[in-house]
Amino acid sequence: MPFEIVKNDITRMRVDAIVNAANNSLLGGGGVDGAIHRAAGPQLLEECRALGGCATGEAKLTRGYNLPSQFVIHTVGPIWRGGSEGEPAQLAACYRNSLTLAKEQGCDSIAFPLISAGAYGYPKAQALQVAMDEVTRFLSDNDMMVYLVAYTRDAIELTGDLMNEVAAYIDDVYVQERHDFDRTARRSQYLRDGAPRGTPDPGSLFRRPHREDNARNETVFSEANVERLTAMQGEVQDVAQGRRGETFAAMVSRVMEEKGIADGECVRRANVDRRLLGKIRNNQDYKPSKQTALAFALALELSLDEARELLAKADYGLSHGSRTDVAVEYCITTGRYDVTALNTVLFKLNLQPLGY
Numbered sequence: 476m477p478f479e480i481v482k483n484d485i486t487r488m489r490v491d492a493i494v495n496a497a498n499n500s501l502l503g504g505g506g507v508d509g510a511i512h513r514a515a516g517p518q519l520l521e522e523c524r525a526l527g528g529c530a531t532g533e534a535k536l537t538r539g540y541n542l543p544s545q546f547v548i549h550t551v552g553p554i555w556r557g558g559s560e561g562e563p564a565q566l567a568a569c570y571r572n573s574l575t576l577a578k579e580q581g582c583d584s585i586a587f588p589l590i591s592a593g594a595y596g597y598p599k600a601q602a603l604q605v606a607m608d609e610v611t612r613f614l615s616d617n618d619m620m621v622y623l624v625a626y627t628r629d630a631i632e633l634t635g636d637l638m639n640e641v642a643a644y645i646d647d648v649y650v651q652e653r654h655d656f657d658r659t660a661r662r663s664q665y666l667r668d669g670a671p672r673g674t675p676d677p678g679s680l681f682r683r684p685h686r687e688d689n690a691r692n693e694t695v696f697s698e699a700n701v702e703r704l705t706a707m708q709g710e711v712q713d714v715a716q717g718r719r720g721e722t723f724a725a726m727v728s729r730v731m732e733e734k735g736i737a738d739g740e741c742v743r744r745a746n747v748d749r750r751l752l753g754k755i756r757n758n759q760d761y762k763p764s765k766q767t768a769l770a771f772a773l774a775l776e777l778s779l780d781e782a783r784e785l786l787a788k789a790d791y792g793l794s795h796g797s798r799t800d801v802a803v804e805y806c807i808t809t810g811r812y813d814v815t816a817l818n819t820v821l822f823k824l825n826l827q828p829l830g831y
């Protein structure tokens with residue numbers, strides 16, 4: 476996954492370069508600046524002294540010294556003065572110039588703090604939007620693992636209403652695995668009666684509970700079994716639509732061609748490594764992770780039925796027993812296909828992001 480938001484202390488990140496939210500003097504300070512200087516040791520300050528400061532929006536490189544990262548890229552974000560004094564452009568330049576410098580150094584990975592969103596007072600949600608826009612723009616033409624490191628989960632705030640809408644939808648729709656009990660039992664009845672010849676008896680999917688529980692004739696479900704039942708339902712649909720033989724890889728290629736989605740655009744939208752698409756292309760039996768399959772369902776802007784069809788080809792389903800699946804279902808039904816925006820919501824909900 477080329478762009479990921481993670482909760483951590485940036486001084487602990489094991490990447491090629493970490494970015495410091497410095498001030499124009501480059502002589503240290505509080506916040507992330509202070510943390511980086513403390514962790515790197517006094518040699519960092521000595522090297523910074525020789526740099527002669529840094530203009531707002533610019534970026535300068537030093538070694539990392541005692542830090543796990545080889546380099547520190549020092550950049551100076553704008554102080555927020557209401558937003559009409561060029562702050563957004565200056566902040567964008569911080570990310571752009573830092574990424575360019577990292578690329579010139581041959582870095583494969585980089586970690587950013589949320590620049591200007593602390594002492595410099597930049598509204599968090601707007602600072603995040605600038606960061607996401609610049610990073611995704613860079614990643615549409617470059618291969619690099621980019622982390623945005625949030626010191627605390629509430630350091631990340633989103634613009635717009637996606638967060639509230641997804642959270643509300645999950646509240647409405649997400650059902651504990653337990654309550655899926657009846658729904659899945661009904662589905663297994665459908666599969667048994669309505670499924671075409673040759674569908675394995677779904678009863679084999681259910682782990683029988685410990686012996687004495689049998690008296691209560693209760694069947695214990697695992698979410699994996701719910702997944703497999705949902706996937707089987709998808710396969711039943713495939714049979715109906717005559718695409719039973721189409722693999723996950725073949726469906727991805729077919730939809731990309733039908734919709735004129737180029738490789739670069741597809742991986743950017745799905746927030747996956749470019750090499751992954753090559754893997755999918757070269758191995759027709761490629762089985763993606765659930766997170767990757769969901770990312771492609773959004774990147775290809777599939778309908779809910781098409782998304783279920785794609786997931787079923789990788790033996791997954793969309794289950795109301797999974798908050799991530801419910802969030803994805805909301806985005807598909809409302810046409811919000813932005814994986815990066817949804818990943819920010821998933822980060823806030825402490826759920827695993829989509830992508831590779």
Ligand code: APR
Pocket residue numbers: 483484485486496497498503504505506507508509510552588589590591592593594595596597624625626627630
């Ligand atoms: N790891 C990751 N993120 C951190 C860490 C850390 N160890 N410490 C702070 N942060 C986060 C803050 O929560 C905030 O979201 O970094 C973001 C930027 O906050 P600041 O460090 O205050 O940076 P900024 O707002 O750009 O202000 C820069 O503050 O420290 C001084 O010398 C610095 O004068 C400069 C000003």
